[in-house]
Every structure is written in structure tokens, then in C-alpha cells.
Amino acid sequence: QKEVEQNSGPLSVPEGAIASLNCTYSDRVSQSFFWYRQYSGKSPELIMSIYSNGDKEDGRFTAQLNKASQYVSLLIRDSQPSDSATYLCAVWFPGANNLFFGTGTRLTVIP
Amino acid sequence: DTAVSQTPKYLVTQMGNDKSIKCEQNLGHDTMYWYKQDSKKFLKIMFSYNNKELIINETVPNRFSPKSPDKAHLNLHINSLELGDSAVYFCASSQVGTPLHFGNGTRLTVT
Numbered sequence: 745q746k747e748v749e750q751n752s753g754p755l756s757v758p759e760g761a762i763a764s765l766n767c768t769y770s771d772r773v774s775q776s777f778f779w780y781r782q783y784s785g786k787s788p789e790l791i792m793s794i795y796s797n798g799d800k801e802d803g804r805f806t807a808q809l810n811k812a813s814q815y816v817s818l819l820i821r822d823s824q825p826s827d828s829a830t831y832l833c834a835v836w837f838p839g840a841n842n843l844f845f846g847t848g849t850r851l852t853v854i855p
Numbered sequence: 856d857t858a859v860s861q862t863p864k865y866l867v868t869q870m871g872n873d874k875s876i877k878c879e880q881n882l883g884h885d886t887m888y889w890y891k892q893d894s895k896k897f898l899k900i901m902f903s904y905n906n907k908e909l910i911i912n913e914t915v916p917n918r919f920s921p922k923s924p925d926k927a928h929l930n931l932h933i934n935s936l937e938l939g940d941s942a943v944y945f946c947a948s949s950q951v952g953t954p955l956h957f958g959n960g961t962r963l964t965v966t
Binding site for chain 1: 888890895896897898899900903908910945949951952953954955956957958959960
């Protein structure tokens with residue numbers, strides 16, 4: 745069973761706070777993990793990719809991966825109203841040779 | 856230049872009709888995909904295809920068929936459209952295991 749699970753939210757944080765988005769996946773052999781942001785009516789856009797255990801930082805975004813726990817997260821520091829969107833966790837399942845998405849977490853940053 | 860382009864952007868049609876959505880990518884990627892996003896924003900893989908292999912999600916009705924005239928194109932043909940087919944359909948492309956690049960989506964409405 746190929747599963748990627750996220751809390752659907754909505755998640756609301758005040759402007760300037762840290763937003764924490766979580767994701768778990770079912771396939772222990774997965775090696776490639778991605779976070780996409782999707783604004784309403786738009787297509788998903790890649791914001792982070794991570795392949796190794798630990799943290800990966802890019803500007804205000806930090807992705808965290810723990811393969812032993814089959815867990816990947818995204819932290820958004822100094823959240824801005826423009827960060828309000830749905831965030832999709834995606835995991836490459838080698839056995840299926842495809843990318844599977846979680847249901848997404850809707851984030852609202854309150855000014 | 857648009858990396859992944861799909862047409863039309865909007866498609867309104869009646870039940871029972873047959874329709875096609877076209878997709879083209881100019882990124883030189885080996886693999887192309889079709890995803891369906893329902894009203895709850897869940898992105899579900901329908902097909903992935905490269906010049907060697909077609910991978911079909913087993914839950915996709917056989918009324919849906921991908922057609923690839925060449926490596927840069929993957930069109931989606933739908934027969935006997937049903938109300939439940941209403942959704943946004945996204946085309947994407949990638950190299951295996953790397954992030955997907957999405958088209959802008961086609962909003963299909965079946966009346």
C-alpha cells in the first residue's frame with residue numbers, strides 16, 4: 745500500500761510565526777521527498793526537495809527528513825500572508841516508479 | 856517559454872461525450888504523467904509513461920487512455936464522460952526520481 749499522509753488542516757498561524765507541516769509515508773525504501781506549494785486555482789510548484797536524513801534549509805524554509813521514522817516535515821519561519829496556500833508532501837515510491845502525494849495541508853497566515 | 860503546457864485550460868462538456876486533453880513538455884524529460892485533482896484537492900496519479908513503459912494506476916477506469924505520439928507529448932483521451940470525471944487534470948514531466956514539473960492544469964466540467 746502506497747500512502748503519504750498529512751494533516752489536512754487548516755493550519756492557521758500569525759504573521760511572523762513558525763509554521764510546521766508534517767508528513768508520513770508507508771514505503772521504507774523511498775529515497776526522494778518533495779514539498780510542493782499550491783495556490784488556489786494554480787498548479788503545484790516545487791519549494792523543497794530532500795534526499796538525506798537531517799535538515800535542509802533554503803531561505804525561510806527548512807525540510808526535515810527521518811527515514812527511520814518515515815517522517816518528513818517542512819518548517820516555514822517568519823511566516824508571511826503570501827505563504828497562505830496548500831502544501832503538498834510528495835514521496836517517490838521506487839516499487840511503483842511513481843510520485844505519490846499526500847492530501848495536502850492548507851495553511852493560512854494571519855496578518 | 857512554458858516548460859509543460861497543456862490545452863485546453865477549461866473544458867465543459869456533456870455526459871457521454873469523448874474528449875482529449877493535450878500536453879507537451881520542452882524540458883527533454885523522459886517521463887510524463889497525468890494526475891487528477893478532485894474537489895478536495897487530492898492529487899492522484901493516473902498514468903506515468905516513458906518511451907519504454909506505461910504505468911497505469913489500477914483504479915483508473917479504462918475509459919481513460921494516454922496517447923504518446925513522441926517523447927515530448929502525452930495526451931489524455933477520455934471516453935463516455937461521466938459526472939464524476941469533473942476535476943482538474945494536471946500533466947507533469949520529470950526524469951525518474953526527480954521533482955515533477957507541472958502544467959497549468961485543465962479544469963474539466965461534465966454536465
